[in-house]
Amino acid sequence: MDDSLASNISDLPDVSFQSCISTSTPNKSQRKRPAPRTAGTFKVPAAKKARKGPICGVCDICGKDYVRKKSYLDHMRMHVLTDVNSHYPNQEKIMNEIPAISRATLLSMNEVKSVGVWGGQFNAFVQEMLTLPDNSMWLSYTKDVANRIIPALVTGKFMLPATLLPTVIKCCESYLSSLSERKINLDFLQKINVVYSQDMLETFHCDYVHIFGEEVIRFICKSVIGEKPRKEVTIPIVFDIEDRQVIFYVAGATMRGFLRSGKRYSKNAEWCAIVNCIESRIREGNGVPLCCQADRAWTDELNRKSLFFIGAPGMEFFVALTAVLYNIESDESGKFKDDVVLKDVFADSVCILLWDELIGNSLTEVVALRFLKGVVKSYTDTYGRGVAYKKLNTHLKKSFAAISLRHGLAPRGGQ
Structure with a gap:
């Protein structure tokens, strides 16, 4: 090797491998964070287009409009079937059956014996009313109850009698919440027999009104069966x-x-x-x-x-x-x-x-x-x-x- 080249190499500073690697790391707090997303950077889904064709029919009863002719005809057919087979409660017919409905109400109350402080008096009073159906004061009481419940049921038509139950319950609650009406009925009951306490008579009145409303609906169901008898059976039906x-x-x-x-x-x-x-x-x-x-x-x-x-x-x-x-x-x-x-x-x-x-x-x-x-x-x-x-x-x-x-x-x- 040439002496001049060797002398030049010896004059170079000593460089090691460790000195070639930088071990210093920047502080995490000094890193540049990405900007947060704003409302403008998010993708907004396009609004759905209302795909609705021309209206082919509008129901005159409900006010609904239909695009498909089949759906419109099915809807109108249901209205026709409902109107044809609906029933209108006959107020005169129901009022004529008040004694029978009242007796059915008392029999229903008699099936469930009452207990408690006034239970004995309650059971005895029900038994007494069953033995005195022709009592003038009792008939006046039952007619007064019927006049408060039945008119609310004959205001419109129905097809399923169970839909009358909410109307009956609402009418009974309105009737029982009136202090003047309750006082009149308690006077009727006290004139029948003055032995029983007023608290027991109030309990009897509340139970009787609710059960009387249910019995009226049962009577309406029976009348519905009698109005439209079943079709004659063309072939004998025996299900094994x-x-x-x-x-x-x-x-x-x-x-x-x-x-x-x-x-x-x-x-x-x-x-x-x-x-x-x-x-x-x-x-x-x-x-x-x-x-x-x-x-x-x-x-x-x-x-x-x-x-x-x-x-x-x-x-x-x-x-x-x-x-x-x-x-x-x-x-x-x-x-x-x-x-x-x-x-x-x-x-x-x-x-x-x-x-x-x-x-x-x-x-x-x-x-x-x-x-x-x-x-x-x-x-x-x-x-x-x-x-x-x-x-x-x-x-x-x-x-x-x-x-x-x-x-x-x-x-x-x-x-």
Whole structure:
């Protein structure tokens, strides 16, 4: 190596690897943070465009407008069916039956014995009124109660009698909250017998007014059945145990479908009311009556913790609905027309009253009738098809004309 080059290298400063790496780090507080997002930096979703076509019809009763012609016609058809089959309470007829309604009220009160401080006097007074039905003061008292309750029930029409219950309760509460009216009725009761205390008579008056209103509704239900008798049965309807088991199975499947739809639309108020009605009034309770054990046996065998079991009132309604289907003529394809089925079901007073008893006042009349329409259509599309095939086989006297009811609709195990 050249001596001059070696001397130049020796003159260079000593540089190590550690000195080439900077170990100093800037303070975190001195770092430059990104600017926060403002409202202008976020993406705003575009407003949904209202896709609404031309209006094809407007309901004169509700004021609703419809884009689809089918929906408009269905809506108007429901109005026609409701108006045709609605009832108007006859005030004169109800007033003529006041003695019978009053006696039914006393019998209902007598069935439940009262206890407590005034329990003995209460029971004795009820027994005394039952033995003195022709007492002039008692008749004046009952007529005064009837004149305060019955006029509120005859102001409009109804189709489901249970919808009158809120009106009766409101009328009773208004009547009992009036001090002047209560004083007049207490004077009537004290003139009948002065032995009983005023506190007991006030308790009797409150109970009697509420139960009297319920008995008036029961009388209206009976009059509804008498106004429109059922159609004559064209063929004898005898449901054996297997028929009832299939009815129970399909009815549970129908209600299970509505329950699933209601849970899917949980934010809809109408669907929430229907779900609560199914859970509280249609679903089978904890205790199974003996009369229902045979009907539910087959469904219980097929159950894998997912089938729906209806209660005894629901079973009575679906049996009545099936009886209506047996008296309807189907077309050649083995299907029932929805218009014909709904017309006959709405006109059948027994079927309507069983539905009214089943749902009670858990739904408004509009929602209850719309729910009934959906139940009838769903049940007819399944069980009604089997009924049509069975009637076709009976008419043609041929077993090969169509599939049988049980095998085609709900095959039984082992068959």
